[in-house]
Amino acid sequence: MPAYIVDVRRLEQFSAIELYDMLKMRVDVFVVEQECAYPELDGNDLECLHLRLMNGPELLACARLWRPQADANPRIGRVAVSPGHRGKRLGEALMREAIVECEKAYPDESIELSAQAHLQRFYASFGFKPISGEYVEDNIPHVDMLRNAR
Incomplete structure (x- = not known):
């Protein structure tokens, strides 16, 4: 697995280039690769924490963490690993880090x-x-899943 650092920020804290890189990866994975025409820019990113795994300036993987409504459970979404870095266990690293960050932001x-x-x-x-x-x-079979609080 490549070395990585964890970067968690709100949308407004990204530079234009950093934001472009993250949105490009999501579009490349979900819209282009998975051939899924859907509203990637859905209006929710402003409310999210954005988790990125980085190797220097290179974006390896990303996810967003958020609570869609005050009475809802927090969610992990838009989980994506750069196509050039798949098969290197970055998906597992991304999920471990996403869970840790969710537990920090939304304890118990x-x-x-x-x-x-x-x-x-x-x-x-x-x-x-x-x-x-x-x-x-979005033409892809899904299932909702829950991880109970620890």
């Missing part, structure tokens, strides 16, 4: 995510359990 709360259905086993390895049946979102 369960964490939710909407998993692509084929990744259920991956997320289960971090303690997430399905809480919904399979459904299609």
Whole structure:
């Protein structure tokens, strides 16, 4: 696995170049690679903490952490690893760091995510359990998953 540093910030703390790199990775992965036409810029990024794994100036992976509503569980979403760095266990590192940061920001709360259905086993390895049946979102089968507070 490449060396990385963890960077967690709010959207307004990014430079234009840093923001461009993160949004480009998300579009490259979700819209282009997965051929999923959906509103990537959904208006929620302003409310999120953005987690990035960095190697110097190079963005390796990213995710966003947020609470969609005051009475909802915090969520991990937009989980993406740079295509050039897959197979190097960065997905696991990204999820471990995302859980740590969620627990810091939202102590003693369960964490939710909407998993692509084929990744259920991956997320289960971090303690997430399905809480919904399979459904299609943006033409991709998904399942909602929950990790109980520790």
